[in-house]
Amino acid sequence: xxxxxxxxxxxxxxxxxxxxxxxxxxxxxxxxxxxxxxxxxxxxxxxxxxxxxxxxxxxxxxxxxxxxxxxxxxxxxxxxxxxxxxxxxxxxxxxxxxxxxxxxxxxxxxxxxxxxxxxxxxxxxxxxxxxxxxxxxxxxxxxxxxxxxxxxxxxxxxxxxxxxxxxxxxxxxxxxxxxxxxxxxxxxxxxxxxxxxxxxxxxxxxxxxxxxxxxxxxxxxxxxxxxxxxxxxxxxxxxxxxxxxxxxxxxxxxxxxxxxxxxxxxxxxxxxxxxxxxxxxxxxxxxxxxxxxxxxxxxxxxxxxxxxxxxxxxxxxxxxxxxxxxxxxxxxxxxxxxxxxxxxxxxxxxxxxxxxxxxxxxxxxxxxxxxxxxxxxxxxxxxxxx
Amino acid sequence: xxxxxxxxxxxxxxxxxxxxxxxxxxxxxxxxxxxxxxxxxxxxxxxxxxxxxxxxxxxxxxxxxxxxxxxxxxxxxxxxxxxxxxxxxxxxxxxxxxxxxxxxxxxxxxxxxxxxxxxxxxxxxxxxxxxxxxxxxxxxxxxxxxxxxxxxxxxxxxxxxxxxxxxxxxxxxxxxxxxxxxxxxxxxxxxxxxxxxxxxxxxxxxxxxxxxxxxxxxxxxxxxxxxxxxxxxxxxxxxxxxxxxxxxxxxxxxxxxxxxxxxxxxxxxxxxxxxxxxxxxxxxxxxxxxxxxxxxxxxxxxxxxxxxxxxxxxxxxxxxxxxxxxxxxxxxxxxxxxxxxxxxxxxxxxxxxxxxxxxxxxxxxxxxxxxxxxxxxxxxxxxxxxxxxx
Numbered sequence: 001x002x003x004x005x006x007x008x009x010x011x012x013x014x015x016x017x018x019x020x021x022x023x024x025x026x027x028x029x030x031x032x033x034x035x036x037x038x039x040x041x042x043x044x045x046x047x048x049x050x051x052x053x054x055x056x057x058x059x060x061x062x063x064x065x066x067x068x069x070x071x072x073x074x075x076x077x078x079x080x081x082x083x084x085x086x087x088x089x090x091x092x093x094x095x096x097x098x099x100x101x102x103x104x105x106x107x108x109x110x111x112x113x114x115x116x117x118x119x120x121x122x123x124x125x126x127x128x129x130x131x132x133x134x135x136x137x138x139x140x141x142x143x144x145x146x147x148x149x150x151x152x153x154x155x156x157x158x159x160x161x162x163x164x165x166x167x168x169x170x171x172x173x174x175x176x177x178x179x180x181x182x183x184x185x186x187x188x189x190x191x192x193x194x195x196x197x198x199x200x201x202x203x204x205x206x207x208x209x210x211x212x213x214x215x216x217x218x219x220x221x222x223x224x225x226x227x228x229x230x231x232x233x234x235x236x237x238x239x240x241x242x243x244x245x246x247x248x249x250x251x252x253x254x255x256x257x258x259x260x261x262x263x264x265x266x267x268x269x270x271x272x273x274x275x276x277x278x279x280x281x282x283x284x285x286x287x288x289x290x291x292x293x294x295x296x297x298x299x300x301x302x303x304x305x306x307x308x309x310x311x312x313x314x315x316x317x318x319x320x321x322x323x324x325x326x327x328x329x330x331x332x333x334x335x336x337x338x339x340x341x342x343x344x345x346x347x348x349x350x351x352x353x354x355x356x357x358x359x360x361x362x363x364x365x366x367x368x369x370x371x372x373x374x375x376x377x378x379x380x381x382x383x384x385x386x
Numbered sequence: 387x388x389x390x391x392x393x394x395x396x397x398x399x400x401x402x403x404x405x406x407x408x409x410x411x412x413x414x415x416x417x418x419x420x421x422x423x424x425x426x427x428x429x430x431x432x433x434x435x436x437x438x439x440x441x442x443x444x445x446x447x448x449x450x451x452x453x454x455x456x457x458x459x460x461x462x463x464x465x466x467x468x469x470x471x472x473x474x475x476x477x478x479x480x481x482x483x484x485x486x487x488x489x490x491x492x493x494x495x496x497x498x499x500x501x502x503x504x505x506x507x508x509x510x511x512x513x514x515x516x517x518x519x520x521x522x523x524x525x526x527x528x529x530x531x532x533x534x535x536x537x538x539x540x541x542x543x544x545x546x547x548x549x550x551x552x553x554x555x556x557x558x559x560x561x562x563x564x565x566x567x568x569x570x571x572x573x574x575x576x577x578x579x580x581x582x583x584x585x586x587x588x589x590x591x592x593x594x595x596x597x598x599x600x601x602x603x604x605x606x607x608x609x610x611x612x613x614x615x616x617x618x619x620x621x622x623x624x625x626x627x628x629x630x631x632x633x634x635x636x637x638x639x640x641x642x643x644x645x646x647x648x649x650x651x652x653x654x655x656x657x658x659x660x661x662x663x664x665x666x667x668x669x670x671x672x673x674x675x676x677x678x679x680x681x682x683x684x685x686x687x688x689x690x691x692x693x694x695x696x697x698x699x700x701x702x703x704x705x706x707x708x709x710x711x712x713x714x715x716x717x718x719x720x721x722x723x724x725x726x727x728x729x730x731x732x733x734x735x736x737x738x739x740x741x742x743x744x745x746x747x748x749x750x751x752x753x754x755x756x757x758x759x760x761x762x763x764x765x766x767x768x769x770x771x772x773x774x775x776x
Contacts, residue, residue: 036542095728100542101459102727105683108676109723116716294672298553301546355557362554366533366547373537 006210008333009324014216016323017223018285022278022296023303023319024230024312025271031309032247032267035093035103039111040300041293043272046084047077047279048288049118052193067198070284074222077276084114085272089265097264115290119190123183128172135164192289201284219281226277231312233270243267299326299358302365308375317376322361330357409608417601421594430586434661437593439701441657444596444603446681446693448650453679454687455611456643457623458540462530462548463651464675465555466523470652471665472559473522475572476506477515478583483576492574493567503565512579519656520649527648531641540626552675559667571666583663592660599657600694603650607690610646619643620688677719683726686733696733 026040037043051073058069088110096103117125139160143149149156176184197215204211234240245253246263254260282292299322307318328334332352338344351360372378420440425433445467452458479491488495490502508514534547560569575583582588610616621629622636629636659665668674677700685696700722708715730737 030542034542036546092724092728101453101457101545102731104459104542104545105676105679105723106727109720109727111720112673112716112723113720116713116720120713298546298550298672302550305543305546353561355561359554359558362550365550369537369539369547370533373539 004333004336006207008328008331010212010216011331012324012327013320014219014285014323015327016320017220018278018281019296019299019303019323020223020316020319021226021281022275022300023307023315024226025274025278026300027304027307027309027312027315028230028234028243029268029271030304032243033093033097033264034100035097036100036107036301036304037088037093037268037271038104038107038297039088039114040272040275041295041297042111042114043081043085043275043293044279044282044296045118045288045290045293046114047081047276048195048283048292049188049193049279050077050080050276051280051283052188052195052288055195067200070198070201070218070280074277074280077280078273079276081276081279082269082273085275086265086269088272089268093268094261094264111293115293118188118290120186121188122186123179124172124176127175128168131171132164132168135167136160139164188290190290192287194287195283197284215284219284222277222281226274227312227316230274234312239263239266299323302362304375306365306368306375308378311377314375314377322365325364326357326361329360330354413601413604417597420597425590425593433593434589435702435705437589437596437661438658439698440593440596440600441654441661442678442681442701443694443697444600444654444657445651445678446685446697447600447603447607447690448647448654449678450682450687450690450693451607451610451619451650452643452647454682454689454693455616455619455623456640458640458644459545459679460548460644460647461545461672461675461679462552463647463678464552464670464672466527466648466651467655467658467674467678468555468559468665468667468670469523469526470519470655471659471669472566472572472655473509473515473518473652474656475575475659475665476509477512478575478578479572480506480510481575481577491567491572493570494564497564499564519652523652523655524645524649528641528645531644532637535637535640535644549672549675552670552672556667556670556672559670566667569667571664571668573664573666575663578660583660589661592657596657596661599653603653604690604694606646606650610643611690615639680719680723680726682733684722684730684733686735686737689733689735689739692733692735695735699734 022040022044026037030036051070054073054076055066055069058066058072088107092106092110093103096106140157143152143156143160146152197218201214201218204213205217206212232240234244242253242258242263243266245256245258246260250260253263278296279288279292282288282296303315303318303322306322307314307316329348329351330353332349334348334352338348351357420436424436428436445463448466449460449463452460482489482491490499494502509518530548530551534544539547559566562568566572577583578588611619618629618634618639621634622639626636655665655669681697681700682693683696684700685694686692704715704719707718726733732740
């Protein structure tokens with residue numbers, strides 16, 4: 001009895017902590033820009049794949065190094081996801097401010113492309129992309145220095161786009177022809193890949209006759225560090241102050257000389273980086289595939305809905321509650337708890353699968369929203385929509 | 387004075403009625419073209435695809451109603467679509483010849499069910515099933531809409547709640563093997579009204595039915611969006627707080643329009659199921675619901691023709707591209723989302739109406755300088771232009 005409850009709370013907490021890291025980024029970005037990033041799950045997936053790559057790299061370096069790859073992987077996952085997020089913000093989202101629903105669709109498109117990218121990425125694709133970017137942006141940079149750039153802009157972009165795409169495609173196919181499989185073999189493919197935790201994370205801390213797995217404890221420690229880091233960053237640094245002020249009132253902050261566009265880009269990169277760390281944590285729990293992000297994304301959104309966007313604490317409470325509820329209902333522990341009362345047991349047994357527990361949790365969320373439509377800790381302000 | 391006013395009113399009515407008649411004539415002509423001529427042009431396979439896509443166009447109309455006109459981005463129309471499909475599929479599954487050994491749908495005996503679950507029983511009757519195709523999705527949409535809109539939850543929140551609802555229903559139907567055959571869904575239909583379903587002539591009847599329903603759905607949407615109600619929907623989209631301050635309660639209108647669009651999705655799902663021969667929880671996955679939105683976006687929001695056109699274009703492109711290069715389709719689809727949102731926010735029809743007209747003028751050399759329409763119609767200005775100009 002006791003071990004099963006302990007197990008439920010502990011596993012729920014660890015799943016909740018992954019949700020928390022992912023939702024933190026989402027909530028900060030949503031609070032700041034009113035934008036929901038549908039590609040957030042794919043950024044998690046990128047973080048998980050980065051962990052996989054880092055692990056393989058360290059495996060080549062030999063034994064003592066392999067034990068510590070995870071620390072390096074966390075940092076790399078953050079950097080990779082943050083860079084992709086930065087490109088996403090600069091390339092797409094900044095053109096869509098004030099149109100949150102369109103942003104939703106555009107980021108969904110990005111998430112589809114990222115999924116397919118991971119499935120079919122190979123050297124040909126990477127080299128082709130690099131050639132394309134080099135030619136296109138290099139060409140644009142050259143053209144931009146001409147005095148009559150504004151006049152020929154449309155034509156220049158069209159010609160450059162066609163030219164660089166053509167050359168990149170040609171280079172790609174020549175590479176594929178000359179080197180064959182070495183170039184065209186997908187790096188990861190469509191099937192899942194496995195990350196093995198370092199040996200010192202494999203065991204568990206025995207409590208009575210129950211073992212607390214070290215991997216899950218590692219994830220929780222990572223979460224605590226992330227939350228503390230974000231708290232410190234938002235409350236104690238100059239850029240954190242700017243982020244908070246833009247969240248409160250964008251126009252007023254702009255008037256006071258805060259570079260709101262820079263703040264947006266920075267915050268988006270930060271949120272994406274957090275998604276990358278969450279992906280690194282996910283990879284420790286099981287195998288990861290191109291669809292990994294999709295499994296977490298809806299729950300992450302629900303955390304933002306329940307927590308509200310005003311305060312960090314809302315996200316924390318929301319994530320942990322949803323994580324624990326989901327796990328506790330899904331594993332049927334509640335049914336065991338209510339064993340003496342037959343109808344309740346039947347009720348909870350009906351929902352005691354991973355998929356059915358989500359049904360009940362969603363129902364609870366909708367009921368909760370009837371009382372607190374703006375979430376646990378809503379932003380206070382005098383808006384019509386509050 | 388009163389006579390003149392009455393005549394004037396009648397005159398406005400006449401011009402309005404004439405344009406309506408013209409529109410009805412065009413719609414009818416296109417429908418007849420689709421029924422009489424297109425079958426001769428397309429092979430059987432392509433014709434079946436065409437029928438499916440026309441069925442999908444009905445759900446696109448529903449999405450246009452709720453997103454294009456009312457400004458609520460629903461990512462949950464897959465639910466209503468699938469429920470409509472299931473309602474009809476359950477009726478089809480109960481068409482068991484009396485000589486068969488078991489009077490249950492075959493998957494039930496597979497999972498050891500001995501008695502028909504109670505909620506399957508009404509689906510023996512076709513009228514009930516036909517009603518259920520529309521009413522179950524409409525009622526669900528009304529319920530979901532009520533609990534969300536009541537609290538003034540809107541914008542992105544509405545979208546992600548409907549998206550969550552989609553995954554919830556997906557999980558629910560996936561998990562219920564005994565009731566709905568789980569992941570495999572309902573398939574292997576034999577007869578409807580005693581006629582084999584897979585006959586070429588039956589399939590053609592389904593095709594014609596689809597077109598009839600599409601025309602009816604178009605007429606319904608046209609009627610809803612043209613009058614006072616349509617202006618209210620646009621007002622909700624453009625400035626909801628202001629509408630509220632003018633004394634309207636938007637909740638009821640939003641619930642109603644969500645329910646109507648859910649019912650359209652249900653009809654679409656039922657017709658789609660008839661022509662594909664299968665309905666499974668797969669059509670409730672998130673990707674499909676968002677795909678529906680992109681059909682409307684490609685065609686043009688808040689233009690009903692655009693919704694239908696977009697559905698046909700995107701789906702034919704999909705069937706062509708995914709036949710030839712299955713890998714590239716996701717790249718292409720993702721790119722389509724980006725391109726439409728960034729460069730073609732009004733969709734194809736919207737673009738044709740604005741820039742397209744200008745482009746044609748430019749190409750044909752009839753470049754007219756745009757002025758204010760009130761100036762064009764002003765008799766005084768007109769007089770001056772005619773008599774005082776060079």
